[in-house]
Amino acid sequence: MPTLQLPAQPVIAIVGVGAVGGYYGAKLIRAGHDVHLLLRSDYQAVRAGGIRVQSEIEQGFSIPPDQLKIYRDPGDLPKPDLVLIALKATGNGAYESLIGPMLKDDTILLTIQNGLGNEDQLADLFGEERVVGGMAFVCIHRTAPGVIHHIDHGFVKVGDYIRPGRPSAQPVPRVEQIADLFRSSGVRCDVLDDLRRGRWEKLVWNIPFNGLGAVLDLATDRLLSTDAGMTLVRQLMQEAIAIAAAEGVSLPADTIERQVTHTATMGAYLSSMQVDRRAGRALEIEAILGEPLRRAQLLNIATPALATIYQMARLIDPAASM
Amino acid sequence: MPTLQLPAQPVIAIVGVGAVGGYYGAKLIRAGHDVHLLLRSDYQAVRAGGIRVQSEIEQGFSIPPDQLKIYRDPGDLPKPDLVLIALKATGNGAYESLIGPMLKDDTILLTIQNGLGNEDQLADLFGEERVVGGMAFVCIHRTAPGVIHHIDHGFVKVGDYIRPGRPSAQPVPRVEQIADLFRSSGVRCDVLDDLRRGRWEKLVWNIPFNGLGAVLDLATDRLLSTDAGMTLVRQLMQEAIAIAAAEGVSLPADTIERQVTHTATMGAYLSSMQVDRRAGRALEIEAILGEPLRRAQLLNIATPALATIYQMARLIDPAASM
Structure with missing residues (x-):
């Protein structure tokens, strides 16, 4: 099975624009990446007010509404090369309806959600060849729609998905590409030899x-x-x-x-x-x-x-x- | 080993005059029994104000200070025939200092404390032939020193102590005697064939x-x-x-x-x-x-x-x- 790769200037979708999705999304936008945000309950507020990051350890910044590409319907986004998934894991029942409509054959899925089993669910739904896992080590809260209070840390670890029970994978180029995306937006990102x-x-x-x-x-x-x-x-x-x-x-x-x-x-x-x-x-x-x-x-x-x-x-x- | 018995008009000491000890003590006093109360932190308040029982399900009543026999030092009590122990089980470290000084050879000990192990500790310290166990099924709180708020229930079950692992005892006369003491003061009391x-x-x-x-x-x-x-x-x-x-x-x-x-x-x-x-x-x-x-x-x-x-x-x- 050929490993899916990212193009040089990937179209990025973010699903779940709460604290974690909003924070990394805003950083990627600030760095000039082509980022499309899928919102539900916070759509109107972010449409009006943009995203604001307040931080206790780094310079705060805002993305005004006219620099945001935001959507309510997953079918309206341009087909992304990479979907960054930052839903609360309690919302995984919505994977199919939120992510399904935006996929093309070679879209890569990166989940940076908490806990175990998220990659397995994505692999079951959309095919394991698409799935990359990550973890956000960040202390952060969403204090209002589009307003993110960053307290500490912020680095990310990413690694290729491996089905439980299979041998460890070696890092593949797409994982390095994803790590470079984070790094280019000012976020430390380590590549894991073994996501598990x-x-x-x-x-x-x-x-x-x-x-x-x-x-x-x-x-x-x-x-x-x-x-x-x-x-x-x-x-x-x-x-x-x-x-x-x-x-x-x-x-x-x-x-x-x-x-x-x-x-x-x-x-x-x-x-x-x-x-x-x-x-x-x-x-x-x-x-x-x-x-x-x-x-x-x-x-x-x-x-x-x-x-x-x-x-x-x-x-x-x-x-x-x- | 001859079984210890109570005399017809026993001298009763109560150790632990909180909600449970105060409630049953007050009922025994009201019924005319010879009851001596050992108090520590509440001594002054009860000396001044007596004991008051407020109840949501039965007639309230008070015992005025001049009808109470209260003591601060366990060596000052007349040697009791029966000690009713109603300490919180967190206070069992004080068994020896509170109960030891008041014992005569044939004093019987009745614990109506919560949980497991109280009888064992008493038997280890003072001899198993003295020990009777009981349980108070009562919903009750001490709202101030000497002030008891009785919410519901109130019956007691008593049974002779049996070391773990030994066969069940048959009820012995002293247990029936103790049950009669409670009954004579208006408290339902069942005798347990098997305390355990x-x-x-x-x-x-x-x-x-x-x-x-x-x-x-x-x-x-x-x-x-x-x-x-x-x-x-x-x-x-x-x-x-x-x-x-x-x-x-x-x-x-x-x-x-x-x-x-x-x-x-x-x-x-x-x-x-x-x-x-x-x-x-x-x-x-x-x-x-x-x-x-x-x-x-x-x-x-x-x-x-x-x-x-x-x-x-x-x-x-x-x-x-x-």
């Missing part, structure tokens, strides 16, 4: 700190401030590492201690799932907790703490009582 | 509703309002039943469905541990969650949800950050 390893490394953090953070409504510093909290965090990390290992992704022995030590430097950090809970929004439970749990069950890996936290997160999910 | 069965039946309820109630700060109706909540409640009940079975206490097959159905009739009920959490007080974690978990571990019973909830409760315990 990257995903699991991030999950080792996300499972305890998003899971416990949302369920207990506690920031990272509180989770790490007691023996009981440390015990739970380490156990959830250990369970994530065990699932990863059963999937063929072996993480280094010091992963837990490195992540705990790094997190202790972050102060009172609220995970995205805790922020969503406080805002009364749907939680990314399936992508961050449910899908890893289902993999564990398929592979016969005992994950007692993850199983319990998953049910508790479903129990407190604001979407459950909507 | 009674304890485990109560734990099957307490583990999910106190555990999840405190950790998630959710009342019973919210815990039962979603599939995820029902799954967790049932799993925790199943784990409790499995530990009980390993200890030789076989609970009926319909225990879970009966308790869930009954709880659904209770409305938005806040468990005592949830109330303690909201009030910033120490939680009875070890008695209700920790001791059952340790029994499970000794007996090699898998209790993944209980183990996780236990750590989460320790994590949010107000006493952990005192």
Whole structure:
């Protein structure tokens, strides 16, 4: 199967123009790329006011409305070479209706969503040869439509999609091309030899700190401030590492201690799932907790703490009582 | 070993004059029994204002200060025939200093505290021949020193102590004597053939509703309002039943469905541990969650949800950050 590549000046579509999609989209536009934004609820507000990025660590900037190409209907966009998908993972049920109408035969799909299973869903729907995965390491909130408050970090990691159970791929040119797109817009971007390893490394953090953070409504510093909290965090990390290992992704022995030590430097950090809970929004439970749990069950890996936290997160999910 | 008995007009000491100790103590005093109260932090207030019981379901009443026999030092009480222990189980470290000085050779000890292990601790300290266990089924709060707000229920179950692993005892006369004391003061009291069965039946309820109630700060109706909540409640009940079975206490097959159905009739009920959490007080974690978990571990019973909830409760315990 020939690997799909990007042209030199790709047409880029962004699906999901919230905090993450808006932030990277605005940076790509500012750098002169041909970016087309698909919006739903925020369409009118962004049409009127453009996109504004406020940042605590870098220069803020705005993209005025007349420099934006925005659309409400996915059939109206020019067929993109690359679709950057930054939906909340709770919205993946809309993949087909949002992405399907804009595809041409060689459109590449890059998901930078949270959690596990997004690439698999895209591959099932649209063909695995199109799919590239990425992770955004960024602390960011959308404070109003088109208004993005950037708190810290911002780098991206991208890697080619590999079906679970297959051997690791070598980086392919399209992944380097995508990384160059980010770099050309001022965003650090690393290329992953093994996307699955990257995903699991991030999950080792996300499972305890998003899971416990949302369920207990506690920031990272509180989770790490007691023996009981440390015990739970380490156990959830250990369970994530065990699932990863059963999937063929072996993480280094010091992963837990490195992540705990790094997190202790972050102060009172609220995970995205805790922020969503406080805002009364749907939680990314399936992508961050449910899908890893289902993999564990398929592979016969005992994950007692993850199983319990998953049910508790479903129990407190604001979407459950909507 | 001859079984200790009560005299016809026993001298009764009450250790722990909070909501539960104050409520039953006041009823025993009102009925004319010879009751001596050991107080610590509330001593001055009760000395000045007596005890007042307000109730939503029965006639309220007061015991004025001049009808109370109250003490600050356990060495000052007349040696009691019966000690009624109603401390919070988080205060069991004080058993020796509070109870030791008041004992004579044939003093009987009745604990009506929450959770598992209280009788064992008393037996270890003072001799198992003295120990009787009981449970108070009462919804009650102490709103100020000596002021008790009684919401619902009030009956007591008592049974003779049996060491874990020993066969069930038959009710002995002293247990009937104690039950008559409660009955004579207007409190329904059942005699348990098997104290352990009674304890485990109560734990099957307490583990999910106190555990999840405190950790998630959710009342019973919210815990039962979603599939995820029902799954967790049932799993925790199943784990409790499995530990009980390993200890030789076989609970009926319909225990879970009966308790869930009954709880659904209770409305938005806040468990005592949830109330303690909201009030910033120490939680009875070890008695209700920790001791059952340790029994499970000794007996090699898998209790993944209980183990996780236990750590989460320790994590949010107000006493952990005192």
